[in-house]
Amino acid sequence: MEQFRPPHEVQRDTELALALRDGDEDAVRTLYERFGGLVFSVAHRMLHDRQRAEDVTQHVFLQAWRNADSFEAGRDFAPWLATIARRASIDALRKEQRRPAGALDHADPSDGALVTLPPSAEQIEAVWGVRAAIDSLEPDEREIVRLQHLEGHTHSEIAERLGVAVGTVKSRSHRAHRRLATRLGHLRQDADQ
DSSP: OOOOOOHHHHHHHHHHHHHHHTTOHHHHHHHHHHHHHHHHHHHHHHHOOHHHHHHHHHHHHHHHHHTGGGSOTTSOHHHHHHHHHHHHHHHHHHHHHHSOSSOGGGSOTTOGGGOOOOOOHHHHHHHHHHHHHHHTSOHHHHHHHIIIIISOOOHHHHHHHHTSOHHHHHHHHHHHHHHHHHHTHHHHHHHHO
8 A cells, every 4th residue: 555645755855866866975864864764674575684685775775876867856765765675676586596506616616607807997997996985984984894895794793793883883884885975976977878
């Protein structure tokens, strides 16, 4: 059953979408605060796994940021985000189904499928840009990004490892990602072209 939202809330969604399109950092935070629970619920309901639902939730907000220009002004933001969450969850399920069951450590090193092409100059430049952006973060934010993305830890695992509250990890992660989004916005524009 569809829930009715007052017109002033839908208008706030439109203003939020316009701010998101313009790269407003506060819009991303506001979007997460208002709709993070909804997105997580959709993902968790489909994936039945908290860790994967958290990963999909982060991906959804990245997608919303990248695709803010496709949001129709005057529409309700919640169904738009829920649709992105549903599609991202389906993609996560499909990706898992395609994943081979065996670990790469046990693969034959001579297997032709393991051969990769050297990175292009653009890829190398992008990697160095990302590294420089991460290095420019505050030490506590940099550590959370490293543990989350390079070592694959969940917010709960990071909190336990660092001896801080999960909420602290989430706020530092959010702040770090907001800064990275600003510093690496040019990569998003390059990918769109």
